[in-house]
Each structure stands twice: as C-alpha cells, then as structure tokens.
Amino acid sequence: MPTVSRFFGISIKMFFSEHNQPHFHAVHGDEIGWINIRTLELIKGDLSPRSLRLIKEWASEHQQELLEMWDSHEFKQIAGLD
DSSP, X not given: OOEEEEETTEEXXXXXXXXXXXXXXXXXXTEEEEEETTTOOEEEEEOOHHHHHXXXXXXXXXXXXXXXXXXXXXXXXXXXXX
8 A cells, every 4th residue: 555645653545446435544553544535534443633633634735636646546645744
C-alpha cells in the first residue's frame, strides 16, 4: 500500500485496487482508520479525536488531489501539514 503522505507521526496510505467508496487509510501508532475522501468522515476504525482532526485538516487541503489519485490509480506524494 503506497504511502501518500506523512505528518506528525501519521501515515496516509491508499490501496488503488479497492472498489469501495473513495477513501484512504490513516495510521497513527496503533490507531487505524479509513476516511471517505468526499465527506472526510471516518468510515471504519478507531482514531483519537486529535488524530482525526489533523487528518481531516490535511485531507481538506488536498481533497481534489486525493480524488484525482483515486480515479487515476496513479501514486504521487502529497505534502503533509506544516
């Protein structure tokens, strides 16, 4: 699973072969979650409120890039939060 971005100990990953709704995986230590790219809501998993807030902030800044990557199945690195 390619890692799309890393910031504050959080790894953002995508499986391009998945056929579910457009989403990405977020991993922060033992926490794992699936985030819907269109709504930025937690689909599955257990992320702390702080982790989820940071992930949503990052995803809102890069939502269009994430959707394009999902549609094209072309991996690229996306900058993390500063």
